[in-house]
Amino acid sequence: MVxxxxxxxEVKFGGVTALRDVTLEVLPGKIHAIVGPNGAGKTTLxxxxxxxxxxxKGKVLYQGRDITRIKPHVRAKIGIGRTxxxxxxxxxxxxxxxxxxxxxxxSIKDSVIDIFTSALWHGPYFRKEEEIREIAEEVIExxxxxxxxxxxxxxxxxxxxxxxxxxxxxAGKPKILLLDEPMSGLTREEREDMxxxxxxxxxxxxxxxxxxxxxxxxxxxxADVVSVFSFGSKIAEGxxxxxxxxxxxxxxxMGKATI
Ligand SMILES: Nc1ncnc2c1ncn2[C@@H]1O[C@H](COP(=O)(O)OP(=O)(O)OP(=O)(O)O)[C@@H](O)[C@H]1O
Numbered sequence: 001m002v003x004x005x006x007x008x009x010e011v012k013f014g015g016v017t018a019l020r021d022v023t024l025e026v027l028p029g030k031i032h033a034i035v036g037p038n039g040a041g042k043t044t045l046x047x048x049x050x051x052x053x054x055x056x057k058g059k060v061l062y063q064g065r066d067i068t069r070i071k072p073h074v075r076a077k078i079g080i081g082r083t084x085x086x087x088x089x090x091x092x093x094x095x096x097x098x099x100x101x102x103x104x105x106x107s108i109k110d111s112v113i114d115i116f117t118s119a120l121w122h123g124p125y126f127r128k129e130e131e132i133r134e135i136a137e138e139v140i141e142x143x144x145x146x147x148x149x150x151x152x153x154x155x156x157x158x159x160x161x162x163x164x165x166x167x168x169x170x171a172g173k174p175k176i177l178l179l180d181e182p183m184s185g186l187t188r189e190e191r192e193d194m195x196x197x198x199x200x201x202x203x204x205x206x207x208x209x210x211x212x213x214x215x216x217x218x219x220x221x222x223a224d225v226v227s228v229f230s231f232g233s234k235i236a237e238g239x240x241x242x243x244x245x246x247x248x249x250x251x252x253x254m255g256k257a258t259i
Contacts, residue, residue: 036229081174092154
């Protein structure tokens with residue numbers, strides 16, 4: 001059964017068609033990479049999956065349910081987590097622990113902490129905060145961020161900021177994690193480190209991963225399936241060993257290195 005699927009998706013920004021009749025199905029347990037040149041529509045598709053962009057046409061199904069009109073925070077609650085290309089300005093001023101705790105809020109059943117209730121009776125409020133902190137601490141441990149947990153995110157090197165964003169998304173206990181270029185701007189060593197976490201997230205935690213990535217050699221090593229986008233359309237899909245060697249795909253990259 002398909003875990004998350006977009007069907008005949010069309011997105012336009014003014015005169016620009018960012019996605020044209022795109023259908024993409026993500027199977028559970030896989031690492032599904034999305035590649036393509038700049039402006040191909042990769043981030044737009046992640047935004048459609050996570051609910052930040054509503055498609056003009058088409059629908060999004062999650063575990064067989066139509067979620068096309070469901071808001072991003074609700075999608076996070078039902079198991080669709082995501083990271084962003086850039087760390088948000090808000091998160092930059094918070095500590096690592098605080099940022100990861102905001103992610104954990106999504107995994108708590110009733111995450112709206114009711115100030116009124118907490119003023120009357122401290123029990124539920126503190127239990128929830130404790131639960132949130134526990135989830136955050138677990139994820140911080142998993143991502144090996146312990147020594148940085150009280151550091152302000154904006155003061156950390158870029159590679160660590162990317163790790164914090166992955167940790168924030170993981171704390172929401174997603175069933176599927178949408179990673180938007182988690183390795184861009186990282187050093188070779190940091191990229192290898194991030195690749196290791198992605199494998200662990202998938203194999204150890206059992207989380208399905210959708211990975212938007214420019215580095216084709218990493219995709220070759222990591223992904224079970226790769227979808228290639230060009231000018232808003234999906235032009236190829238299949239196992240990386242087959243797809244990334246095709247002449248057609250190479251020409252879509254217009255001279256960019258393939259494997
Ligand atoms: N908010 C927006 N307003 C206007 N145009 C947009 C917006 N977001 C994306 N676009 C346009 O839609 C097209 C697809 O963009 P998108 O960011 O999805 O591509 P991408 O494949 O993720 O590229 P990159 O690899 O550079 O991140 C591009 O032409 C882009 O300029």
